[in-house]
Amino acid sequence: MTVVQTDPRAGYLEQKEEIDAAIAEVLASGWYIKGKQVAAFESEFAAFVGVREAVGVANGTDALHLALRALGIGRGDQVLTVSHTAVATVAAIELAGAEPVLVDIDEASYTICAGRLAEAARAFRGGGRLKAVIAVHLYGQPAAMPAILESAREHGLFVIEDCAQSHGALLEGKATGTFGDIAAFSFYPTKNLGGIGDGGAIVTQDPELARRARWLGEYGWKERYLSEIPGLNSRLDELQAAILRVKLPRVAENNARRRALARLYGDRLPREVLVLPAARAGAEHCYHQYAVRCAERDALRAHLKAEGIGTTIHYPQPVHLQPAYRGRVAIAGDLPVSERVCGEILSLPMYPQLPLEAAGRVCEAVRSWRR
Ligand SMILES: Cc1ncc(COP(=O)(O)O)c(C=O)c1O
Incomplete structure (x- = not known):
């Protein structure tokens, strides 16, 4: 008997009837992008995390990129994060036009070393370009959020949580994704909540940040066909949302x-x-x-x-x-x-x-x- 490291099919097969029915409903509806499935999933996922707002996007990399841009982070700005992570964390900082500054991890948790982060924040803050830190909850282990938030407060930095691997992980009874200013999730098929294709979400307590993220992910539209700010196309589709709604519970x-x-x-x-x-x-x-x-x-x-x-x-x-x-x-x-x-x-x-x-x-x- 062989044992595989992970099997995205297993989650599908376990809920096959419900997932097939959800897919059939979307196919028959004729509405494939940003409809009632996405709206319902956004409110169900916000409730799951315990935040006010969730915005569906095309993948976890875009969730990080758009979270940074919603915070106003861009060209010339610096963002602290780790080097031991999926490359997407670092790629998203560059996609936003900013510069990553990589900090060492702590050997016991594989997440950012709080002491090295404090040193890095002090060292780089003087340049006036350091704006944020991305805390990655790697492998499902919550990062040291109290210490990270303390450094961020001391140096006036935004905190973004990379929750691509931490759906449902808690620290001191609080869900990952509720500590920082904004957080990014991925629904890549093997994640703890995974679709049958790509998907992602941004979550935040701040309705203004959510609004900006939403505009940025649809060409900067404030209203249809009227771009308020320069944006891009990054939308969760109805099929993925319908599948994720079956799997979320x-x-x-x-x-x-x-x-x-x-x-x-x-x-x-x-x-x-x-x-x-x-x-x-x-x-x-x-x-x-x-x-x-x-x-x-x-x-x-x-x-x-x-x-x-x-x-x-x-x-x-x-x-x-x-x-x-x-x-x-x-x-x-x-x-x-x-x-x-x-x-x-x-x-x-x-x-x-x-x-x-x-x-x-x-x-x-x-x-x-x-x-
Ligand atoms: C820690 C981390 N951040 C970001 C991402 C990016 O997510 P996606 O693959 O959905 O773009 C992933 C997933 O690969 C990840 O594991």
Whole structure:
């Protein structure tokens, strides 16, 4: 029996009848862009996160890009974020015309190091161009929001949350996406809430920011065919919205299944071989990924592959060392943790429909390595 690392089909098959019916309804309606499905999903998703406003967009990268632009961030501005993330986080800053400044992560959480962030904010604030920080809740682990908000307040920075991997993750009882000025979600098929195609959303408590994000995502239209500001086309479509509406009520239950798998891994994986993920104190990790570290990662990965177990590396290179960014993107000091972690990190199989027995097999296969 092979065990895959993730399986986007499994979520579809589990709710096939409802999803097929939702798709058929949209097809028959003849209304495919920005209609009642998107409007209903926006209000249901805002309620799920616990914010006033949600704006559907085409994908998570656009959600970050438009969030930055809605805050007025653009050419000449600098934005702090991490190098150990999906490249989309950094790409979105450049799409908005601004300059990323990359900060090291903390080894225990894989999220931005609060101490290094405070240093970077002090160092870069003097130049007068630093405007914001993007906190990434990587793998489903909430970033250190209280410390991030404190640095941001001290230096007058906006806080944007990258929640592409953190649907339903909590910190001190509050959902990720409710801490900063604005937050971005992705509904890429494998996410904790995933569509059958691309999708994304911006969420905020501020109706004015939501209004600007909405205009920006539809050519800057204030009214149809009248552009108030220069914008672009980034819309969630009716099909994705209808599918996401079927899947949204299952997110909490699916996150609980992910946590049960994480508990099993935590109980059975050998700690002498692997560094296991540690949920931050006060956090409810949503285990978008179960990322472990191993000094001999590539050999372990080859062994697991031979045992029929799929793994993925998130991410093989920090953004600042990738060809598109190397030597060009600014870094705050040095990034030793980001550089080391990329050589050791490995995502084990993790998705809600993964049977506990299959996760048990993963543990046995790790234990049998080099025995
Ligand atoms: C942390 C993070 N940020 C942003 C994105 C971008 O989302 P999308 O792929 O929907 O553009 C992703 C997903 O790939 C992500 O994992």
